[in-house]
Amino acid sequence: MAKNGEGEILEWLGAQQGAMLSLLEELVNIDGGSYDKAGVDAVGARIRAFLESHEIACETIANETYGDALRATVGGPSNAAIMLMGHRDTVFPKGEPTRRPFRIDGDRAYGPGVADMKSGLVMNCFVLAAIKQFGGAPAPVMALFTGDEEIGSPFSRPVIEAHARAARVCFNSEPGRARGAAVTGRKGCVFIRFEITGKAAHSGVNFEMGISAINELAHKTLALHALSDPPNGVTLNVGVVSGGQTVNTIAPWAKGEVDLRFITPAQRDATLAKVEAIMAKSYVPGTSAKLEITGEFVPMVETAEGKALYEHYAAGLKALGVTETTSLFTGGCADSGFASAAGTPTICAVGPVGGRAHSPDEYLEIETLVPRAQALALAVLRLP
């Protein structure tokens, strides 16, 4: 049975595809890589203007280095909030929207961050606007718009954790998966940078006097990759390396970056200890190494509460005529890990459906903007 506000909200959202697309076009065309505070804040300013035009107040949680966090809350009796979440930063270098602006080709929209996750932000904005206008939510609906997810949320992590702890449930609007799928579990990851010091020497005249940091890096890379245990969800990838001075010099330095992925916090601790042991060991005598953790996401561990929240969300999708629904586990990391680790039932990837994130082929399935917004609205409205 339709609750107060529900019919009006579905109908209003049903008429918003054009308005959603034009806000999306504006957001995609604002440059905003994670380290571009001014750009990420400009995306925030546009979101704030939209919300304020719908009489929704926005609060800023300011930061000097990374994009500010924005918080907007609408309606509902004053108990624990229903939390919506999304990030405004993209992975792309400065100037990307100028080179590759928003465009529509057939059923798909393209442009940097079009799926990951500016369409999710647009969806959250319109769901807030609908609830502001028609009411019906069983609790306040609070949306956070953060600005540093793609680099591990160095500023926003504690903001997300504090808000999640106070919330009853959390929906993160990362790009949705095909059909009715959303994400109930994610791996955690640790980004590690390591630097090796050797000793320079002329490779022709004083070969024996040199200590090759590159040789050491090669040993360490093999050892790191050997720690991977894909059947159990643990992987290590040395994704970036550099080193050396010239071709005729024994390399005095080398460095690399490792992405460690895992399913459980215990796997993280055990594997990180092994990584530290590899760094402490000198395969080439005379080298030394140090490591630094440059970013980290905690896993979104699958829980009964998270699964139940997905079933609740999927029931709304089914009411909208989406017959196939599934919950997924993914190796990708996101802010939803911080929310779920705070003990709050959380589901992720409830945003409009898209793919090929972080690539020039990134796309959004345009016709999923409205139904995904309606599904999220239903999930919010029908919480007990």
Ligand SMILES: [Zn+2]
């Ligand atoms: Zn994302």
